[in-house]
Amino acid sequence: xxxxxxxxxxxxxxxxxxxxxxxxxxxxxxxxxxxxxxxxxxxxxxxxxxxxxxxxxxxxxxxxxxxxxxxxxxxxxxxxxxxxxxxxxxxxxxxxxxxxxxxxxxxxxxxxxxxxxxxxxxxxxxxxxxxxxxxxxxxxxxxxxxxxxxxxxxxxxxxxxxxxxxxxxxxxxxxxxxxxxxxxxxxxxxxxxxxxxxxxxxxxxxxxxxxxxxxx
Numbered sequence: 001x002x003x004x005x006x007x008x009x010x011x012x013x014x015x016x017x018x019x020x021x022x023x024x025x026x027x028x029x030x031x032x033x034x035x036x037x038x039x040x041x042x043x044x045x046x047x048x049x050x051x052x053x054x055x056x057x058x059x060x061x062x063x064x065x066x067x068x069x070x071x072x073x074x075x076x077x078x079x080x081x082x083x084x085x086x087x088x089x090x091x092x093x094x095x096x097x098x099x100x101x102x103x104x105x106x107x108x109x110x111x112x113x114x115x116x117x118x119x120x121x122x123x124x125x126x127x128x129x130x131x132x133x134x135x136x137x138x139x140x141x142x143x144x145x146x147x148x149x150x151x152x153x154x155x156x157x158x159x160x161x162x163x164x165x166x167x168x169x170x171x172x173x174x175x176x177x178x179x180x181x182x183x184x185x186x187x188x189x190x191x192x193x194x195x196x197x198x199x200x201x202x203x204x205x206x207x208x209x210x211x212x213x214x215x216x
Contacts, residue, residue, distance in 0.1 A: 001175050004053070004183035006163070008032045008042055012186035013049050019189070024052035026105070026127075026163070026183040028083065029059055040076060047077040055105040055125070057083035066093035074102045081105045081124060086114050091121045098122030105161065112146035119156035125181065130174075131164035140164070141173045148178045168192055 002023035005016045008031040016022045025046050032039050043056045054077070058069040066089060070082040074097075081103040084090040094104050098121065105125040106118040110133060115126045128147060130140030147160050159180035165171055168191050174182045 001179055002181040003189065004055075004161070004181055005189060006031070006183045006185055008035045008037070008046070009186070010042075010045060010049065013046060016186055016189050017050055022050060022052070022189075023181070024054060024183075025050050026055040026083070026161070028057050028107070043073070043080065044076055047079045050079070052079060053081045053103070053125075054079045055081045055083045055107075057107065058085075061085065061087065061089060063089040063092045063096075066090060067096055070097060070102060070104075071100075083107050083127075084123075086118060091117060094118065094121040094123050106158075107163070110143070112143055112150055115143075115147040115158075115160075116150055119151060119158040123158050125159045125161040127161045127163040127183070129164035130162055130170060131166040133164075134166070141170065141177060144174060144179050145177045 003021055004024040004026050005013055005022060006026045007013060008027045013025060032042060035042065043054065047054050056073050058066050060066045060069050066084055070093065074080050074082050082097060083105045084094055086106050086109050094106060097104050103124040105127055106123040107127040109115050109126050109128045115128060118126045128143045130144060133140035133143060144160060144162055151158060161181040161183055162174040162179040163183050165182055165184045171182050171184060171192060
């Protein structure tokens with residue numbers, strides 16, 4: 001499973017990239033607004049840090065507007081994936097983008113049948129929002145399993161990009177289910193290497209080394 005970082009913060013992206021396990025980046029209008037930066041400049045800066053897919057979202061909600069914005073955004077850098085909302089006009093746009101060879105990330109997916117439609121349209125990625133489903137009392141990871149089965153049953157090549165993951169257990173479950181990608185905040189990426197027994201064991205090893213290092 002590939003790891004994308006979900007942020008528009010350059011420092012967070014650099015820290016994750018330095019670990020050597022980062023495969024891409026996802027952004028959205030809320031993340032860009034949080035950084036108070038120019039959208040185009042920030043997306044290009046991100047593309048220059050990470051040599052992998054970088055999802056940048058359109059804000060139009062009509063097919064013509066999505067196509068116009070998406071084509072412009074896709075032209076900024078070869079790594080850009082155009083992020084399109086899972087609405088009727090978005091699906092129409094994805095069909096056309098696919099014909100033009102423009103990669104897409106179909107976002108705001110909350111059901112397996114939505115993901116089925118996105119795959120039929122030719123979306124490169126589908127982004128089911130697991131954490132937001134959990135927030136309203138649903139099993140957010142269940143949808144990822146359903147999508148995995150549908151795509152495997154019918155041979156769809158759309159990659160499942162598990163989004164809105166809130167903690168390492170979400171990441172583990174996405175791995176076990178067979179998601180192709182997990183997009184997660186930098187704070188969660190850092191947590192993936194943490195365990196109290198690792199810290200305890202390291203402290204013990206170092207303490208024991210202090211007792212014998214002069215004998216070596």
